[in-house]
Amino acid sequence: MPTYLVERNIPGANMLTPQELREIAAKSNAVVEGLGVPYLWHQSYVAGDKIYCVHEADSVETIYRHAKEGGFPADLVVEVSAIIGPETANLAA
Structure with a gap:
């Protein structure tokens, strides 16, 4: 399955309480269970006014469906074309 990055604009996201984040995660999990198609949420990063x-x-349509059914914004959805990290520099050519 393709991997996607989803940018959600949520003013004050960095001020969400642990309880609010638990509720968001629970809602997302429930929506994923009800989609009826393969779907995997890896993780999310809260930073400033975005998640x-x-x-x-x-x-990508399934990503937007998840957002709509969960009541989450999905302001930008992009497919990941490659993953790199420090170890990438050591890969054989």
């Missing part, structure tokens, strides 16, 4: 999420799904 950046890493999801796997069969299509």
Whole structure:
């Protein structure tokens, strides 16, 4: 399945309480269970007024469906074309 980055603009996201974050996660999990298609939420990063999420799904349309059914914004959805990190520098050519 393709991996997608999802940018969610949520003013004050960095001020969400642990309880609010638990509620958001529970809602997301419930929506994923009800989609009826393969879907995997890896993790999300809360930074400033945004939440950046890493999801796997069969299509970008499924990502938007998850957002709509969960009541979450999905302001930008992009497919990941490659993953790099420090170890990438040591890979054989």
